[in-house]
Structure formats: C-alpha cells, structure tokens
Amino acid sequence: MTFATLGLIEPLLRSLETLGYQTPTPVQAQAIPAVLAGRDLMAAAQTGTGKTAGFALPLLQLLAMEGPKVTANSVRALILVPTRELAEQVHEAVRQYAENLPLRTYAVYGGVSINPQMMKLRSGVDLLVATPGRLLDLFRQNALKFNQLQTLVLDEADRMLDLGFSEELANIYRALPKKRQTLLFSATFSDDIRLLAGQMLNDPLSIEVSPRNVAANTVKQWIVTVDKKRKPELFVHLMRKGKWKQVLVFAKTRNGVDALVEKLQGLGINADGIHGDKPQATRQRALDRFKASEVQILVATDVAARGLDIEDLPLVVNFDLPIVAEDYIHRIGRTGRAGSTGEAISLVCADEVNLLSAIEMLTRQTLKRQSEPDFEPEHRVPDTDASGQVIKKPKKPKKPKASGGGGKRNLGKWVDSGEVAPAEPSIKPVRKVPVFNTGPRKRKP
Ligand code: AMP
Numbered sequence: 001m002t003f004a005t006l007g008l009i010e011p012l013l014r015s016l017e018t019l020g021y022q023t024p025t026p027v028q029a030q031a032i033p034a035v036l037a038g039r040d041l042m043a044a045a046q047t048g049t050g051k052t053a054g055f056a057l058p059l060l061q062l063l064a065m066e067g068p069k070v071t072a073n074s075v076r077a078l079i080l081v082p083t084r085e086l087a088e089q090v091h092e093a094v095r096q097y098a099e100n101l102p103l104r105t106y107a108v109y110g111g112v113s114i115n116p117q118m119m120k121l122r123s124g125v126d127l128l129v130a131t132p133g134r135l136l137d138l139f140r141q142n143a144l145k146f147n148q149l150q151t152l153v154l155d156e157a158d159r160m161l162d163l164g165f166s167e168e169l170a171n172i173y174r175a176l177p178k179k180r181q182t183l184l185f186s187a188t189f190s191d192d193i194r195l196l197a198g199q200m201l202n203d204p205l206s207i208e209v210s211p212r213n214v215a216a217n218t219v220k221q222w223i224v225t226v227d228k229k230r231k232p233e234l235f236v237h238l239m240r241k242g243k244w245k246q247v248l249v250f251a252k253t254r255n256g257v258d259a260l261v262e263k264l265q266g267l268g269i270n271a272d273g274i275h276g277d278k279p280q281a282t283r284q285r286a287l288d289r290f291k292a293s294e295v296q297i298l299v300a301t302d303v304a305a306r307g308l309d310i311e312d313l314p315l316v317v318n319f320d321l322p323i324v325a326e327d328y329i330h331r332i333g334r335t336g337r338a339g340s341t342g343e344a345i346s347l348v349c350a351d352e353v354n355l356l357s358a359i360e361m362l363t364r365q366t367l368k369r370q371s372e373p374d375f376e377p378e379h380r381v382p383d384t385d386a387s388g389q390v391i392k393k394p395k396k397p398k399k400p401k402a403s404g405g406g407g408k409r410n411l412g413k414w415v416d417s418g419e420v421a422p423a424e425p426s427i428k429p430v431r432k433v434p435v436f437n438t439g440p441r442k443r444k445p
Contacts, residue, residue, distance in 0.1 A: 006032040009061055011100035016057075019096060025050035026209040030056045031183075040204040041183040042197045048333050049209055052093045054155050054182050055079075060094070063099045063126050067150055070124035077127045080172070083303055084109040084131060084280055085287060085426065088108040090155060091129040104128060108133040111280030118143040132160065132168035139175060146176050154200070157186040158193050160188040162324055166196075173200060187333070188326045188362075219316075219332050221344045222368040224380040228349040231319060232263050233374045235347065239269075239297075244315060246290070249299045250331050252320035257299045260319060264297055271297035302327050317344035325358040350379035357384040 003016050003024055024032065027045040034041055035058035045051040059077050070076050076092055079094075081087050091107035098105055107129040108117045114137060121128075121143050125184045128135075138144045154160065154395045160169060182201050186193050197204065226234045239247070251257045257273040264271035272286040283303075290298040302322060322328050328346075335342025346367070360366055366385045371377075382390050 001029055002240055003028075003032075003057075007036055008032065008057060009064070011064070012057055012061060012097060015097050015099045015181065018099070021053070025054070027051050027207065028054045028057070030207045030209065031055060032166060034205045034207070035059060035183060036061060036180070040181060040201040041185075041207060042204040043183070043185045043203055043207040043209075044189050045185060045187065045207070045209050052090055052155075053097065053186050055155070055185065056090070056094050056097050059102055059127065059151055059153065059183075060098050060103060062151065063103055068148070069084060069350050070104065070126050070148060073121055073143060074124045074145050075121075075126075075128040076148050077137075077151040077153070078146075078149060078176075079127070079129045079153040079155055079158065080132055080135070080169075081129060081155045082131065082163050082165065084111055085283065085303070086094075087129050087131055088157065088284065094127060094129065098372075104130075104385055108134050108138060109280075114138065114141075114143075117175055122132050124148075130297060132165045132172060136168055136171055139172075149177055149180055151181045151183070152176060152200075153183045153185070154196075155185050156372060157184050157196065158188050158326060159330070161192050161196070162326070169196070176257055187329060190326075219342045221332060221346075221365075222370055223346040223348045224370050224372055224375070225348050225377050226372070226375050227377045228351060230375060230377075231347050231349065232260060235260070235317065235319060236264070236267060236269075237318075237372065237375070238345070246293060246313060247297050247315045247317055248290075248313060248334050249297060249317045249319050250322070251299055251301060252323065255322060260299050264299075270295055271299060272302065273299040275301040276303050302331070306314055314342055316342070316344045319343070321346055321348060321355040321359065322353045323355065325355070325362040328359045329363065348380050348381055350377065353382050353384060353390055357390050358383070360386045394404075 001024055003013055006024060006029065008016075027043065027049045031041060031043060031051075031054035035055060041055075042397050043051065043054070056079075063076055067076060079090060081090055087107045087109040091105060094105050103126040104124070105127040106117075106120055106125045108121075109131040110133050114134070117134070117138060121138065130138075131297070135144070139146070150230065154169075160166075164366060178388075182204075183196050184193075184201060184204070224234065224238070235249070238244070249260065251260055254275040254277050258273045261271050261273040272289065274283045274286050275352065278286075286295065286298060289295045297317070318328070318331060318333045322331060332342075332344035333376075346356075356367070364386050369381075384390050
C-alpha cells in the first residue's frame, strides 16, 4: 500500500517524499480514507504510531479541496492538544505536510503573550493547533470565531481529561457549530473517554491499531528495585555502568525534577529539567537542546510525557512511577518510536508497589525485575503480577522484646516467611475527573 492509493493529492505526496515516509503506518492506512470520506473517527492509537499524519494529511487535503476561503478571525479546522509542547510539535508536523499547499496554519497555547496570537488570527487561519485554555481566552476576547469551523480534532483526549480540561472542553464544544466532522484520538480508552466520544461524535468509525492499553512491544522494559532514598545514587550508578548517552527521565514532582537535576549537575553531568513551574521559553529551550543532543539527561514531570517526538531516543527512565498508570504507557512511548527499539527502566521502591501493580494490570504484563548488586533494598518491594495482585507475605509474629533479640534482621515492612498469604484485593483504579465536570481544575504537573 502507498500514500497515493489512499487517495492523497500530489502536493501532499511530494511533502511525504521529502520527509522520507514511504509506507503508511496501520493507523494512517485506516484513518486517511475514513477522514477523506467525511467520517467521524474514534481512534485508539499508541503514541509513536504515526497518528499525527493519520489525521493531519486528510484534514489538510479537505481544507485545500473543499470549503470557502477563510475569513477574518475564523478557523476552518481545529486540533486540540493537552500541552504546549505538543501544540508546537503537532504544528511543526502540519507545517511540513502542508508545505506545498496554499493554507495558513498556526499554533496557540498559554504561557506566552496573547497579543501576537491575536494579531496573527486577524487574517484567519485554515488550521489551528491549540491548547484548550488559551483557545477559550482567545474566543472570549473575540479574537476567534468558529462559524467556519468544519473539523475538530481532539488529540491525546485522555490526557486532556487527566489534566482537568473537561470543563474547558465542554465550553469549547458549546461554542462550535453542531454540523462538523470530529476526530478523537486517544492512546488509552477509559470509560470517561468513551462517554466524551458518545457526546461529541456522530456515528464514528472506530479504529484500534494496537491492543487496548498495551505499550509498544518494541520497548524492552524492566524495573530495578531500590530503597527510595538511594534512587539518585542508583541512577548515577546505572548511568555510568550502562554508559547512557541520551536519557529522558521522569520524576513525580517539580521538586523531584529540580533535586535530581541539581544532583546530576553537581556531579558534572550535563542535565536539565522541564516542569510546569518553568516559563514556556525555558521549557522549549531545554527540550530543543535535548533533541539536538546538547543536553544528555532531561528530567521531566509528566508534562513532557505526551506526544513529544524525539528521534531515536534509546532510553526512558522512570525515576518515580507515575501516579496514573496510563502515564506509564505515554512515558515509555517516548522511545521505541516508529519501529525502532528502545528501553524503559523504572526505579521502584516499596512505597510504589501499588503503582507498579496498577501498571502491570493495565499493560497486562509482569515487568521483569532486576536488583542491582549493592543496591538491594532494605524495604523489599512485594511481588506483583499482571492480575493486579500484590502478593503480600504474612508477617512473622513479633517476638517479645524481652526475649533478648538475636532474631533475623528486620527486612522492613514485608517479612519473608516463605508462606504466601491469600492475595490482597487489587488496588483501586485511580479516579479520573468526570467528563464535563465543573469542579476546580487539577493542578498540572
Ligand atoms: P506520531 O505518532 O504521529 O508522533 O509519529 C511518530 C513518528 O513517526 C514521527 O517522527 C513521524 O514523523 C514518523 N512517521 C509518521 N508516519 C510515518 C511513516 N508513514 N513513515 C515513516 N515515518 C513516519
């Protein structure tokens, strides 16, 4: 199969040739003809599968071939994305695909001045990539009109809900013309997403190019168990032992990112960090320098987990496991992209056993464990498996203190007695923000 047989026009085929795309990926093979035929779409596609081209190519073709010329402050196609970085990245891909078409494209997002964005929108934009908050600001300040809107794309829809954008989505949705084409892309499909799809889509075609909630099988994954306080030391040890060149590291909190970056820089290691507290320009610069291999270790919160396309990234390290299990899939999706192989290593301490169990249940696999000599944890990480069970071993009855000691060294919370207890109930699923909830917004990572 070729892009030409999918019905793409010559100016797009020329762009693809320049980019070196020879064969459509599975999501492209399914999405392109459906979007060209005007269908709504509900697509479950893993990150790194080529989904951006899957929706952007047919969208650009429809914009070039059909519909009236864009008028002042109007937009004909809107792509909503959860983060600023993703807005930049998707727009860059769109710009490359649209190279040979007479279309105006643009990206708007928060964290930067709104005035240049308002100026740019004055003459109208054929295709706009936007984050939900800034889009609403622009709409409320009359810098944007939706009367010409023919297509809406929700990219990384699950992430938008995780980040608490359900209220913004509901407000945007109310402002859009009812008659339009809607494409919904999500790496994972929770019940909330299905509900959102039910409200927004009209007789959608469902596309599922990979089994639900399974991480790319091109990524070799394992965990190293360690005590929490020794994680930084273990990281540096593994880095030196494995001669790691370029690594994307995920930490749970902004403070965690800063502390690790400081430690690495203190050791003379070329590291930088990105998280939600840093100005957008600083975040983008760190990312650009990492992509250009000018920074060796980039430490990030989950704000960087989605959609970032870094060519040939060989390794992702979860310094902390993510709170939301789905984020594990997105994090490790930064490596092993478009058919190349990658590795994902997670440093796991005893406190994180429930998070580990949730990840194994979601990805339906038991992650291979490895303990590093000299770093074996004092607080053992209980065994887990893909059924979501934490295999807790019963504690030995405590010996009375008066007996004078001489017992085994305390191994921490879980004392090995050789006998396996009945399985504990699996961990509760992490609660997500309900669709179109009007409650307060969650803090972004
Ligand atoms: P995405 O999942 O959209 O973020 O795309 C992942 C990567 O695959 C990007 O670097 C794309 O440029 C690349 N890509 C997408 N489609 C193709 C294709 N058909 N052939 C080669 N590379 C592709």
